[in-house]
Each structure stands twice: as structure tokens, then as C-alpha cells.
Amino acid sequence: NASEAGTILIQGGTVVNHDQQFEGDVLIQDGLIAEVAPRIEPPPGARLLDARGCYVLPGGIDPHTHLDMPFMGTVTADDFYTGQAAALAGGTTYHIDFALPLLHDLLQGYRVWKERAARGCMDYSFHMAVTKWTHDVAADMATLVAEGINSFKFFMAYKGSLQINDEELIEGLNRCKELGALPMVHAENGDMVAWMQERLLAANVTGPEGHPLSRPPALEGEATGRAIRLAGVVGVPLYVVHVMSIDAMEEVARARQRGQRVIGEPVASGLALDESPVWDSNFTRAAAFVMSPPLRSAEHAPALRKALASGVLQLVATDHAVFNSSQKAGGRRDFRRIPNGVNGIEERMHVVWQEMVVAGLSTPSEYVRMTSTAAAQIFNIYPRKGRLAAGSDADVIILDPRVKHRLGVGASHSPRMDTNVYEGKEVQGRVVTTISRGRLVWHEGVLDVAEGSGRYVPLPAFGPLFEGMAEQARRAMQLPYGPTPVPRDSEEAGSAASGGEGGKSCSAAGVL
């Protein structure tokens, strides 16, 4: 059985890590990388893979997926088995899925997600969403950190379901800071989106075009800036998921320029596509491209690609949330009911190679950083994941840069998708081999995966992004010595409160 972990020697490829590239061999034994060197003598019984002319890369890490997720009255079409199998065929060997609470209960949500993920066939971890603020939620966050969840997502949109308000977000940010867990935000102004939706419907705009019209880039930029500033004052790093617009990207850029620790995650669809199909007169085609924040007008994707190439944005996800045409048809008379989400878990590695490396924007090493290493570092699992080195998990792919192919439903390995936002897109460079924890799961066009063979990977808290954060927090609050009140006698305290110089100088301490 090809999928059993044995000894594999990959010979003569260009071995690429985020910080090096050389001609060499990679030896895999018992699910781990045993050696990476210019030349390795084949051990007896090793399976030899010829990688001459190809790149040998760390398996892709997709830090943002939604498998088997109940959402907008339906459930995402790919479950953990179909989604992960497709991911492996496309060169992604590990992903972090967004678990949702069950009726705001985090522990129940975690339990359900573990059951769903047990069907899977590759390594995975979870983020957990926080959809309400209570004492139980605060306590459950600590329980989940002990279970290996080191990131929590806050939705600033989806009013009436997942959305939290600023007060809840601030509490959540502060709790993340205490726990050493990374807060993540879906940044759109949900109240304003709801307001826009009402106005559009009143004007008889009921079709998919109402989706981008109700969610202009300004609303993404506003929420991104708001979340960044709140996180800055709380003194916690922030991860902005699916940065889709120039407006949001520039907020991330400005924050990083100020020295704030903010991560910006573009998704494959936002880097490669634009909103034009949403205006198609065919509802099924238009609805297939409905996602939130929406795909944008044509100038946004090139700007996001440049931001990614230059390091303003750090890593690429997919936000893989697939709904087939009959699910999307639920919104035929009201764009608010079209389930939001597009595919990408299988296509991401190819799309990013095409748009960044083939296009000449990024080197193969930079490609490894944005598709694998950065995610492993941010979520504190590096170098076990995200690197080709002795001792790392044997999640390895071979990419042949000479092969051209077309993406689409026919080429996909998910049986659940009947539309594909990359339909017909020609790309150069193909993942010809995927090794997942030492098992040859995708090779010579054959996918060999076993349902239930996936593994939950717990992620430790207080990752590298938390180093030095206390100093960041002090800087943000302009409190050089920490939150220490200015000593005053009681008479003077009254006059300071009434204004003047004294009142001004103690304002920061007064807040605390």
C-alpha cells in the first residue's frame, strides 16, 4: 500500500526552504524527515523518487478553512475527508479549520468539530470563534488553550448570527492577551453592511451584485483599522483574516509601519480574481463568486499581490467554504441568503505559484514562506511544520515547474463541488507528488488517502508573536512605566479633575 509510511528518498530536486535553496536529496523515514543534504546514499529498501527538474518544498499549510461548517442555513459542502483529500492532491498537507461554538458554547463547538474532523485524512488544528462574551466563554477559552487551540476568531460582521460588538471584541482581545492566544478578526462593519443591504433591497437590487454593493471596501477598511487600534491599545498581536481590499491592506501596512504586531492574510481568491462574475446575468455563475468580504474591482488583486510580495501581507490562506449551486440557489430572490464562500483548498498552491512565482513577483523561497513557513511560525508549530529539515514532519511536495494545466471542476478531487471559481484558469507548475507524514498520498496522478487517518495537532500558546508584547502595550498606551497612578493629595485631586495641565498629564492613568 503506497500510503504506508516507509522510507522514501527524493533525489536530485531543488530543495527549497524559506531561507535557502539548493540541489539535493530529502530522506524520509517513519513519518519524519530524516536528512536533507546535497547527496544521500539510498538506504536499503528505500523508495526512490526522481525530482530532477522539480522543486521539493514543505507541504502547504492553509491557515483558514471551513470544512463541514453549518453556516447561513446550510452546511459547507466539503467535509473533513473530501476537503482534505482534495487539499493533498493540490499540495496542502496541513490546515487550521475554524471551529464554531454551538449556540455560543465553545466547548460544545470543539466537541462537535473533533467528531467531524475524525473523518479526515491529513493533519489539522483548530481556531475557535467567539460569538458572544460571557464568563463561561472566558473560562472555556482557557480550557481550549489547554487542548491546543491557540487562536480565537471574532466576527465584526454577520449581524444577528456571528457578529460581536466592540465591547465584546475588547474583552476577547484582552482574554487572548492573558492566554497567549492570537486574536483573529473578520473585519467588516456588520452594522453598516446590514444598513446597506436594506437600502439595496428597497431599491429592488435583489441579485448577487447586491452583495459587493452592500459591502464596499471602506467598510472592510474601517473595521480593519478599528480592530487594529483596539488590539494596539489592549497590547495584543492581531491577525486579520481574508484581507480583500486595498483599504484593509493599507490599514495593516500603516500599523506595521507604526511598529504594531499585525498579520495580514490575503486569500487565493482575493489575489487572483475580481468581482466581475458577480455581475453576470446568470444567477448560478454570479452566486458562485459570493464571499465575504467580497471579491473587489480589478485594481485590488494586483495591489494585494504586491503587498504580499513585499511582506506587508504575510501568508496566503483560502477561506475554503464551498457551497454547491443548489445551496447558493437559496439566495435567488435575496442576495443576503446566498451562502457566502468559495473554494480554494486544492487550488491555492497552484494559484499562488502562478500569480507570485511565474509572474516574477516572488522567489521559490518566498513562495515557501507565504504558503507554509509563515503559518507554521505564526501558529507556533515551526519547524515541526513549514520546513524541510531533519526532525520535521515529513510533509513534502514535489512541484514540476514545466507542467501547464487547467483548474476547474473537472480537475478537482472534491466530489462535492459543481462550480469552481478558478474554472478554466491555466496555470504553470504542478504538484506531482505529495507526501503527508511520510505517506505517499498523491503521485503520478493517483490519490491514495484513507478516511480517518488524519491527526489533530495541538498548538501551544504564547507563540513567537507574543515575544516583547508587554513593551508594545506600554508604547501603545504611552505609559513608559506601566499603569501607575500619579500620587496626589485629596485637595489637589479635585482641581486636577476640573481640567488644566494636571488633568491632561494623568489622563492615561485615569483610564485605568
Ligand SMILES: NC(=O)NCCC(=O)O
Ligand atoms: N468568507 C466567506 O465568505 N465565508 C466563510 C465564513 C467567513 O470566513 O467569513
Ligand SMILES: [Zn+2]
Ligand atoms: Zn470571515
Ligand SMILES: [Zn+2]
Ligand atoms: Zn473564513
